[in-house]
Structure formats: structure tokens, C-alpha cells
Amino acid sequence: MFLGTYRHAVDSKGRVAVPARFREQLPTGTVISKGAEGCLQLYPPQEWAREQGLRLGSTTPAEERRLARMMFGAARECEFDAQGRIVLSADQRQYAGIANVAWVVGVNNLIEIWNDDNWRHIGEATPEEYTRIQDQVAERRRAPST
Amino acid sequence: MFLGTYRHAVDSKGRVAVPARFREQLPTGTVISKGAEGCLQLYPPQEWAREQGLRLGSTTPAEERRLARMMFGAARECEFDAQGRIVLSADQRQYAGIANVAWVVGVNNLIEIWNDDNWRHIGEATPEEYTRIQDQVAERRRAPST
DNA sequence: CTCACCGTCCCCACTTTTCCCCACTTTGTG
DNA sequence: CACAAAGTGGGGAAAAGTGGGGACGGTGAG
Numbered sequence: 001m002f003l004g005t006y007r008h009a010v011d012s013k014g015r016v017a018v019p020a021r022f023r024e025q026l027p028t029g030t031v032i033s034k035g036a037e038g039c040l041q042l043y044p045p046q047e048w049a050r051e052q053g054l055r056l057g058s059t060t061p062a063e064e065r066r067l068a069r070m071m072f073g074a075a076r077e078c079e080f081d082a083q084g085r086i087v088l089s090a091d092q093r094q095y096a097g098i099a100n101v102a103w104v105v106g107v108n109n110l111i112e113i114w115n116d117d118n119w120r121h122i123g124e125a126t127p128e129e130y131t132r133i134q135d136q137v138a139e140r141r142r143a144p145s146t
Numbered sequence: 147m148f149l150g151t152y153r154h155a156v157d158s159k160g161r162v163a164v165p166a167r168f169r170e171q172l173p174t175g176t177v178i179s180k181g182a183e184g185c186l187q188l189y190p191p192q193e194w195a196r197e198q199g200l201r202l203g204s205t206t207p208a209e210e211r212r213l214a215r216m217m218f219g220a221a222r223e224c225e226f227d228a229q230g231r232i233v234l235s236a237d238q239r240q241y242a243g244i245a246n247v248a249w250v251v252g253v254n255n256l257i258e259i260w261n262d263d264n265w266r267h268i269g270e271a272t273p274e275e276y277t278r279i280q281d282q283v284a285e286r287r288r289a290p291s292t
Numbered sequence: 293c294t295c296a297c298c299g300t301c302c303c304c305a306c307t308t309t310t311c312c313c314c315a316c317t318t319t320g321t322g
Numbered sequence: 323c324a325c326a327a328a329g330t331g332g333g334g335a336a337a338a339g340t341g342g343g344g345a346c347g348g349t350g351a352g
Contacts, residue, residue: 003221004219004222005219008339008340009339009340011341011342012342013300013301017338017339017340020338036208037211047203067204081303082303083303083339087300105215105219107218108202108214108218109203110202112215123219127184130180130216131182133216134182154330155331157330157332159311166328225311227311227313228314229330230328231330
């Protein structure tokens with residue numbers, strides 16, 4: 001279980017420290033790829049395995065083909081240095097719009113990496129906003145047909 | 147079962163004492179996160195487990211992605227020091243508007259942490275208000291569709 | 293084929309934060 | 323009134339995060 005938001009520096013070599021709390025839960029075989037809303041996502045092996053359902057074949061619909069290409073094409077296995085940092089490739093930094101700072105966020109089963117603006121926009125919430133969204137999801141769950 | 151309201155100090159390091167009565171009911175694995183109306187909430191493990199259904203994957207709808215990010219991003223596993231205190235992160239203190247004092251409130255299955263103003267506003271009630279709200283809830287239960 | 297350049301990774305040193313420990317104050321209880 | 327339990331405050335060691343130098347290997351140009 002990954003919890004919490006951490007603001008970390010990204011140095012000139014593209015390195016970001018993964019919080020120690022997360023690192024100790026990440027076995028080798030962890031994968032980093034692109035995610036929705038312009039973030040990067042770290043998948044522990046067991047979570048990555050769930051995404052294996054997404055495959056190319058003669059009967060795969062166009063949308064899934066596209067998703068599979070983006071997701072797997074952008075993916076890489078994570079390599080930690082002795083300080084617990086991973087390197088974000090130029091490509092990944094560009095996709096996420098990351099320059100000197102990154103927000104590393106634990107989202108239950110995954111870890112996400114965001115730039116300043118996007119995280120402020122998506123992740124931070126005023127009490128009013130938070131209350132509204134919580135109620136919205138609760139409502140939807142109660143009446144899933146809508 | 148958590149009952150009662152306690153007014154505790156928050157020191158310069160962001161630490162708050164959890165009342166001893168509550169602490170003895172809290173096993174390891176207790177989680178603190180943001181709650182509705184600008185409070186913080188402490189979930190004992192069995193309560194937190196209910197929230198685990200919310201996961202990220204390539205098929206998670208947008209609203210749930212948003213809620214998951216806010217909720218888990220703001221959460222932390224509680225770590226008690228030898229004096230029975232937990233640390234509220236700067237982020238959590240800002241969300242709840244907590245500076246030097248916090249109200250720690252037992253609300254049956256959860257524990258909530260409030261700042262002065264909000265708690266006065268939400269928690270204290272005149273007899274008239276109390277009656278009105280009780281009737282309102284009773285009404286809704288009778289006709290859940292509204 | 294050789295050399296220069298670039299990117300990657302490994303290592304070391306410094307800074308900042310966290311958390312562990314101790315001591316004091318206050319509250320509640322016998 | 324005295325003792326015990328609960329809450330408060332702060333100092334210091336250890337861990338986590340940050341930044342940069344330099345070796346190694348691969349690539350492309352001359």
C-alpha cells in the first residue's frame with residue numbers, strides 16, 4: 001500500500017528520489033510508464049501483471065491497440081541507484097512536463113509522479129472540493145446505472 | 147468504539163497526542179487521511195480496508211482516479227511515538243487549518259481531527275439545531291430517493 | 293580504425309528531515 | 323494530599339534526500 005505525497009527535486013541528470021517508504025515495498029521488476037492526465041506511473045510487479053490482459057492480436061479493437069502501444073512502448077523497468085533514485089528519461093520528463101521538481105504520490109496500488117502544476121490541479125483539494133467528489137463517487141456507487 | 151471530544155496541543159513539529167482511550171483500541175495499520183468538511187480522519191485497519199476497493203488501473207473511470215489520488219495522496223500510516231503522538235504533515239495541517247490546537251473527536255467507528263473554528267461550527271449545536279438535523283436524517287432514511 | 297563526444301551509472305560528500313529519547317507539567321484518582 | 327497516568331516540549335543521533343565528480347561503454351564522425 002503506497003500512501004502520501006512527497007515533493008522531490010529532479011536534478012540535471014533527471015534523477016528523482018523515490019521515498020524510502022515506497023522503496024522498501026518495491027521489489028525488482030517494478031515498471032515505470034505513462035499514465036492518464038499527464039503523470040508517470042510506477043507499477044510494482046504484481047500490479048504490472050494485471051495490465052498484461054492488454055495484448056495485441058488480430059481481434060484487438062483499435063482503441064486497445066493504441067493504448068497498448070502507448071503504455072508498453074513507454075514502459076521501462078526501474079533501476080534504483082545506491083541513494084534510491086530512478087532516472088526519468090528525457091521522453092518521460094517531457095510527457096509529464098517535469099523540470100526541477102516532481103511530486104511523488106502513493107495512490108494505494110501504484111505510485112505516480114507529477115509536475116507542479118498538474119498535481120496542484122488534480123491532487124490538491126479544498127475541503128469543499130474534496131467533500132463534493134467524495135459524495136459524487138459515493139452517489140455513483142449507490143446507483144451505478146447513471 | 148470511539149467516543150468523546152478532546153482538545154490537544156499541536157507542537158512546532160506537528161505532533162498531536164491521541165487520547166489514551168483511543169490509542170489502546172488502535173492496532174498498527176491505522177491510517178490518517180483527509181475527510182469531508184475539512185477534517186482529518188483516522189481509520190482503524192478494519193475501516194480502512196473498506197476503502198481499498200478504490201484502485202488505479204487502465205480501466206478506472208476519471209472521477210475515481212481523482213478521488214483515489216486525493217484520498218491516498220493525503221493519507222499516511224499512523225506511527226505513534228513513545229508518548230502516543232502522531233505527526234500531522236504540513237499538508238494535512240494546511241488542509242484542516244490546524245496550527246497550535248486540534249480537537250480530537252471519537253465518532254463511533256472513526257476518529258476525527260478538527261481545528262478550532264470548524265469544530266465549533268460543526269460539533270457544537272444548540273438544542274434546536276440538534277433536533278432539526280435529527281429529524282432531517284430520519285426523513286431521508288424513510289425516503290432514500292430524495 | 294581511431295578519436296571525440298554523449299549518455300549512463302557508480303561513488304562520495306553535504307544538507308535536511310525525521311524520529312527517538314529524556315525530562316517536565318498537568319490532570320485525574322485513590 | 324500524594325501518586326500515577328496522560329500530555330507537552332525540546333535536543334540530538336540517525337536516516338533520507340540532494341548534488342556533483344569521474345569512470346566506463348557505446349555511437350558517430352573524421
